[in-house]
Amino acid sequence: MNPDAQQRIGFIGAGNMAFGIAKGMLSGNVLPANIKVSAPSSTNLGRFQELGISVTHSNTDVVCVSDVVFVAVKPHMIPRVLVEVSQHITKKQIIVSVAAGVTLAMLEELLPENSIVIRLMPNLPCLVQEGALLFALGTNAKGEDGALLLSLLHCCGLVEEVPEAWIDVHTGLSGSGVAFVYLFAEALAEGAVKMGMPSALAHSIASQTVLGAGKLLRDSGKHPAQLRAEVCTPGGTTIYGLHTLEQGGVRASVMSAVESATQRARELGKK
Amino acid sequence: MSVGFIGAGQLAHALVKGFTAAGVIAAHRITASSPDTDLPTVTGLRKMGVNLTTSNKETVNRSDVLFLAVKPHIIPFVLDEIGPDIEDRHLIVSCAAGVTISSIEKKLLQHRSTPRVMRCMTNTPVVVREGATVYATGTHAEVEDGKLLEQLMASVGFCTEVEEDLIDAVTGLSGSGPAYAFTALDALADGGVKMGLPRRLAVRLGAQALLGAAKMLLDSEQHPGQLKDNVCSPGGATIHALHFLESGGFRSLLINAVEASCIRTRELQFLADQERISPAAIKKTTLDKVLQQPGVAVGGDAGGNGRSGLNLFNNRTSGVKKKN
Numbered sequence: 001m002n003p004d005a006q007q008r009i010g011f012i013g014a015g016n017m018a019f020g021i022a023k024g025m026l027s028g029n030v031l032p033a034n035i036k037v038s039a040p041s042s043t044n045l046g047r048f049q050e051l052g053i054s055v056t057h058s059n060t061d062v063v064c065v066s067d068v069v070f071v072a073v074k075p076h077m078i079p080r081v082l083v084e085v086s087q088h089i090t091k092k093q094i095i096v097s098v099a100a101g102v103t104l105a106m107l108e109e110l111l112p113e114n115s116i117v118i119r120l121m122p123n124l125p126c127l128v129q130e131g132a133l134l135f136a137l138g139t140n141a142k143g144e145d146g147a148l149l150l151s152l153l154h155c156c157g158l159v160e161e162v163p164e165a166w167i168d169v170h171t172g173l174s175g176s177g178v179a180f181v182y183l184f185a186e187a188l189a190e191g192a193v194k195m196g197m198p199s200a201l202a203h204s205i206a207s208q209t210v211l212g213a214g215k216l217l218r219d220s221g222k223h224p225a226q227l228r229a230e231v232c233t234p235g236g237t238t239i240y241g242l243h244t245l246e247q248g249g250v251r252a253s254v255m256s257a258v259e260s261a262t263q264r265a266r267e268l269g270k271k
Numbered sequence: 272m273s274v275g276f277i278g279a280g281q282l283a284h285a286l287v288k289g290f291t292a293a294g295v296i297a298a299h300r301i302t303a304s305s306p307d308t309d310l311p312t313v314t315g316l317r318k319m320g321v322n323l324t325t326s327n328k329e330t331v332n333r334s335d336v337l338f339l340a341v342k343p344h345i346i347p348f349v350l351d352e353i354g355p356d357i358e359d360r361h362l363i364v365s366c367a368a369g370v371t372i373s374s375i376e377k378k379l380l381q382h383r384s385t386p387r388v389m390r391c392m393t394n395t396p397v398v399v400r401e402g403a404t405v406y407a408t409g410t411h412a413e414v415e416d417g418k419l420l421e422q423l424m425a426s427v428g429f430c431t432e433v434e435e436d437l438i439d440a441v442t443g444l445s446g447s448g449p450a451y452a453f454t455a456l457d458a459l460a461d462g463g464v465k466m467g468l469p470r471r472l473a474v475r476l477g478a479q480a481l482l483g484a485a486k487m488l489l490d491s492e493q494h495p496g497q498l499k500d501n502v503c504s505p506g507g508a509t510i511h512a513l514h515f516l517e518s519g520g521f522r523s524l525l526i527n528a529v530e531a532s533c534i535r536t537r538e539l540q541f542l543a544d545q546e547r548i549s550p551a552a553i554k555k556t557t558l559d560k561v562l563q564q565p566g567v568a569v570g571g572d573a574g575g576n577g578r579s580g581l582n583l584f585n586n587r588t589s590g591v592k593k594k595n
Contacts (some may be wrong), residue, residue, distance in 0.1 A: 137555035146556055163554045225457060235467040243465055246458070 007034065007152065010066030012059045012081055014039035017098050018072035019047060020126030024156030026051060027129060038062040059085050068094045068152065070120075075099040075268075082110040089115055094145050096120050096135070100171060101268035104138045104164055116141045118149055121167045122156065123174045131157030132174040136164035168269060172262030180257055185210050272296065274423075275334025277327050277349055278341035279305035282366055284312040285398040286338065287321055289427030293400055296423075304330040306557050331356045336419070339365040339375075343539045346370050350378035362416050363388045364406075368442050369540035372409040372435055385411040389420055392441045393428075395449050402428030403445035407435035439540070443533030451528055452481060 009030060011018040014037050022035060032052030038059045039045055045055040056062060063069055063085045073081050078099050089095065089112055096118045097107050107117045117138030125131045133153055137146050146161045153159045162170070185206045192202035217224055232239045274296055276283040283303050291298050298320030304327045305313055317323050324330060331337060331353045341349055346367050357363070357379060363386065365375055372390045379386035388409035396402050404424040408417050417432060424430035433441065456477045463473030488495055503510040 141555065143556045143559055161554055161556055229460075229464075229470045232461075232464050232470065234464050234469055234473075239461060239465040242461065246461075 007148070008065055008067045009035045009152070010062035010069045011035070011037040011072055012062055012069065012085070013072035013074075013077075013098075014044035014048060014055070015072060016124070016127060017122055018070060019044070020124075020129075020131065021070060021072070021098075021122065021153065021156055022048065022051070022053065024126060024129050024131070025152055028152065028155040030152065036062050036065055060088055063088045063093075066093065068096060068148070070096045070098060072098045075102050078102050078107075079110055082107070086111055091115070094118060094141070094148070096149065098122060100175070101265060103269050104136060108138055114140055116145055118145065119164065119167060120149070121170050121175065124178050126156045129155055129157060132170070133157060133159045134162045134167060134170045135159070136162055136167055168265035169258075169262050171265040172258045172260070175265075176261040177258070180254065181210060272336065272419075273300045273302070273334045275330040275337045276301070276303040276340045277330055277337065277353070278339070278345075279303040279313045279316055279323065280310060280340065281312060281395065282393075283338070283340040284315050285395050285402075286340070286393070286427065287316055287319060289397040289400050289402065290423065291319055293426035295426040302330045302333045327353050328356050331361070335360055336362045336364060336423070339363065339367060341367065343367040343370050344542060346375070347378065350375060354379055354382040357383055357386060359383070359385075361387065362412070362419070364420060365390050366393060368392065368446065369439065369536045369538070369542075371540060372407060376409055376411075387412045387416055389416060390435060390438065391420065391424065392438050392446050393424065394445050397424075397427040400427045402430075403441075403448070404428060404430040405433045405438060405441045406430070407433060407438060439533045439536040440529075442536045443529040443531070446536075447528070447532040451525065456481065 007030065009022075009025065011022060018037065022037070025035070026032060033054075035048075035053045036056065037045065037048045037053055038056045038061065040057060042055075042057075048055055059081060069089075071078065071081060078097065091114050094116045095107070095111060098120050100121065102119070104117060104119050107119065108115065111117060115138075118135050118141055119138070120133060120135040122131050122133040126133065133156055135146070135149060150159050150161070185203075188209065189199065189202040189206040192205070193199050197205075213227075217227060220227065228242070232242065274290070276287070287298070287301055287303070290296050290301075299322065302322040302324065303313075303316050304324045306325055307313070308323075308325065313323060322333070327349060339346060339349060346365065363375065363379070365372075365388070370390070372388050375388050375390075376386055379388065386409075389406055389412050390409070391404055391406035393402050393404040397404070402424070404427075406417070406420055406424070421430050421432070456474065459477035459480075460470060460473040463477065464470055468476070484498075487498060491498060499513075503513065
């Protein structure tokens with residue numbers, strides 16, 4: 001019995017996040033025929049249509065046919081969109097906002113009382129079904145609403161329910177964290193170029209190194225310090241390199257980076 | 272005597288492990304409660320023979336000595352829930368960093384006229400019976416209560432009574448201390464590996480060196496500076512190494528660490544002194560699980576005047592929103 005196969009899913013907004021999430025759902029149990037997407041222009045709708053998903057320019061149309069509505073528009077558009085569709089929202093629908101910095105309190109204020117609201121924070125690698133998605137339940141959302149969302153999204157990557165307070169931290173860690181990793185990969189490649197390797201090769205190896213290390217970390221269940229120790233032969237190259245990293249204060253920098261990004265997410269959430 | 276733990280996380284696990292190893296209480300006389308049954312510490316406690324439940328009320332009913340082993344911001348919430356079930360026999364021992372005795376007594380005075388409260392700050396090495404614990408005594412706790420707690424905690428390491436206003440500093444030093452030591456040991460091992468030692472041996476030797484040094488200091492009347500000098504032959508390896516440490520500001524880093532931990536503890540105290548917690552702090556499905564426990568009532572507005580129930584979120588105009 002697959003409850004999610006019967007769910008009708010709507011997306012308001014057709015950007016990268018919506019696309020990544022839709023793709024993930026399709027690799028699960030959801031049928032393309034049960035998804036509908038709206039966007040003001042046709043620019044981004046093509047790739048949805050290629051997957052067999054029906055599209056429209058009317059946000060109201062999407063809301064009226066969906067059980068679960070993902071609101072995947074830019075944060076500053078949220079008030080306008082929610083006010084537009086508010087009268088069509090029923091007590092049974094689940095509204096999932098993907099907008100960074102928009103709190104459950106803000107969302108619930110814009111929607112009818114008793115609305116079921118969930119706040120979801122995905123990240124860019126949802127596009128390749130390797131996302132990290134955290135969600136927080138609103139006042140009227142129950143455990144089974146969270147469970148439904150979890151089952152819809154499980155193919156998008158790692159999905160978990162958390163207290164709302166952790167969503168800003170997740171933004172700093174994993175939303176922005178993706179960029180921190182890109183920075184690290186770029187620097188790895190540059191080090192290799194300095195030592196004589198051609199740039200193109202250095203970049204492709206750097207990305208494969210990050211990917212492979214990431215896979216091992218996730219799938220081995222071991223602590224990263226343990227995995228690090230396993231790579232360090234006594235007196236070998238790795239421990240020399242690590243020493244240089246430690247001297248550069250990398251750990252503290254990274255911690256501070258997550259801290260700054262999180263603080264900024266909190267500030268944005270207060271406006 | 273029965274012991275209960277509200278909360279079944281790292282702290283509860285470490286204390287139970289220590290107590291049972293010391294033989295000071297049997298596992299079947301211990302009860303622990305947690306809404307989240309997936310925690311690895313919950314499994315660990317169950318394996319040790321502890322009675323586990325999802326109901327804080329059940330833990331309270333089955334215990335004489337009740338440890339509050341939850342995160343500081345959860346304490347007010349827990350106190351509101353169990354307040355009505357506290358009886359004269361109960362000794363409440365809070366282990367939460369930054370949570371004052373007076374804030375706990377204030378909550379419990381809504382239900383009992385003389386709640387017996389103590390506050391302790393311990394650390395994780397209680398798990399190997401080398402803990403460092405201090406405690407402060409509340410307004411209505413008796414001398415015997417202090418003796419009882421000291422007996423329990425001394426079975427798992429060093430334990431002494433202090434003035435309550437020193438507890439934040441203790442948190443910064445010995446509460447967080449083991450983490451400083453683990454970080455130092457990881458780095459010392461890295462140093463050993465860099466210079467050719469296999470990792471396992473490097474870790475073993477580093478740990479033994481710190482353990483031995485600590486033991487020497489505890490057993491000696493001498494100042495640590497004197498003991499250090501005894502290791503440093505003139506022009507030798509150690510003094511060269513120490514110079515590196517000093518150049519890097521090693522001492523001030525450690526002072527800063529203790530200070531930062533102490534200051535953060537005081538900030539947490541401020542947050543915990545607020546009577547309500549923000550809904551953002553608790554995962555909603557956990558909250559829903561707690562509200563489904565038998566006998567957990569839900570209050571509608573600002574508590575006080577003998578009204579039992581949970582006082583929850585303070586940022587909505589109409590109080591509690593749990594609907595069935």
